[in-house]
Amino acid sequence: MLKIRNGRLEDCVDLLTVYMGTHWEKGLTTVEEVKDLHRGSNFFRWGWLVAEIDNRVVGEIIFRTERNPRTGKLGLIRDIGVDVRYQKQSVGKALTRAAEEILREKEVSRIIADSPPEAYNFWMKINYFSRGELVRIQCNPKDVPSRRSRIVKTCEVNDLQSMPRSMRFSNISHPGLLVDTASSIIDGKKKGSILRFTTDDECIGFGAIISNNGSGSEFIADVTPSGEDYADLIIAKTAKFASKWKSKNVASRIPKDQLSRFMEVTDWSLETDRQIPVTRLM
Numbered sequence: 001m002l003k004i005r006n007g008r009l010e011d012c013v014d015l016l017t018v019y020m021g022t023h024w025e026k027g028l029t030t031v032e033e034v035k036d037l038h039r040g041s042n043f044f045r046w047g048w049l050v051a052e053i054d055n056r057v058v059g060e061i062i063f064r065t066e067r068n069p070r071t072g073k074l075g076l077i078r079d080i081g082v083d084v085r086y087q088k089q090s091v092g093k094a095l096t097r098a099a100e101e102i103l104r105e106k107e108v109s110r111i112i113a114d115s116p117p118e119a120y121n122f123w124m125k126i127n128y129f130s131r132g133e134l135v136r137i138q139c140n141p142k143d144v145p146s147r148r149s150r151i152v153k154t155c156e157v158n159d160l161q162s163m164p165r166s167m168r169f170s171n172i173s174h175p176g177l178l179v180d181t182a183s184s185i186i187d188g189k190k191k192g193s194i195l196r197f198t199t200d201d202e203c204i205g206f207g208a209i210i211s212n213n214g215s216g217s218e219f220i221a222d223v224t225p226s227g228e229d230y231a232d233l234i235i236a237k238t239a240k241f242a243s244k245w246k247s248k249n250v251a252s253r254i255p256k257d258q259l260s261r262f263m264e265v266t267d268w269s270l271e272t273d274r275q276i277p278v279t280r281l282m
């Protein structure tokens with residue numbers, strides 16, 4: 001019989017099999033690696049449910065909430081996976097509906113997930129619809145202009161033990177990416193920097209940038225509603241940080257409807273991202 005319950009670290013023994021079948025591209029081979037995905041300074045804020053059949057964990061869903069000044073509180077599904085031997089038996093749907101119930105109690109206005117093309121029909125079947133596109137932008141850090149401002153102060157924050165509340169939002173960035181990138185830096189999983197931008201001591205935005213072994217850097221920049229007029233400066237200052245690491249390129253994934261803000265900074269090369277954002281209104 002199918003049972004949906006909260007996930008526990010000991011479930012990672014069974015989840016290794018789930019990951020090997022559904023997320024083979026992650027290359028996980030040990031239980032410890034699976035456990036690592038379920039802990040960290042920010043993970044305790046995530047909801048984590050597993051699906052159990054005959055005392056065996058056969059699937060999981062991971063989700064959380066985020067503030068969004070434009071659409072209100074959002075629910076984010078970061079991942080869902082069902083053991084290949086148990087797929088197409090309504091386990092994925094049961095996990096999603098259970099997560100939705102918890103997110104509904106937290107009064108989210110909508111739920112968002114990023115679907116690979118292969119899982120797109122699953123989301124359509126359970127009443128999600130595609131919304132917008134993600135674009136991957138990239139350029140040489142040399143082509144990002146150096147920007148200065150007397151009004152906007154930039155400070156690199158090195159001493160974070162956990163994610164500050166002020167950073168748990170998405171306004172112009174794709175939901176979830178700022179917190180995910182910053183978490184990987186705070187937890188020491190990636191080498192990178194977190195930048196806080198202020199005017200008159202008011203926080204107007206954040207940037208997070210990681211270095212992928214010198215070959216390239218990935219960044220996410222976001223602004224609060226009062227920082228929107230400075231978006232180009234915050235994007236430029238965050239992306240330019242890649243020059244310090246002598247990265248050959250600097251890239252980001254952004255919502256297509258925000259592209260014009262990024263094009264004000266420099267002439268990025270563009271590519272449609274593989275992930276398809278899907279959403280369900282609550």
Ligand SMILES: CC(C)(COP(=O)(O)OP(=O)(O)OC[C@H]1O[C@@H](n2cnc3c(N)ncnc32)[C@H](O)[C@@H]1OP(=O)(O)O)[C@@H](O)C(=O)NCCC(=O)NCCS
Binds near residue numbers: 089114119126
């Ligand atoms: C996507 C995934 C979680 C679906 O799990 P599942 O347990 O097979 O899904 P369900 O059985 O609950 O499917 C619900 C409906 O969607 C359909 N469906 C599921 N996967 C489908 C697919 N790939 N293509 C078309 N339809 C699909 C089912 O047939 C079912 O339809 P029905 O109601 O008419 O019977 C699973 O395929 C998986 O783990 N994939 C790999 C990881 C992944 O891509 N995760 C998504 C990250 S966002």
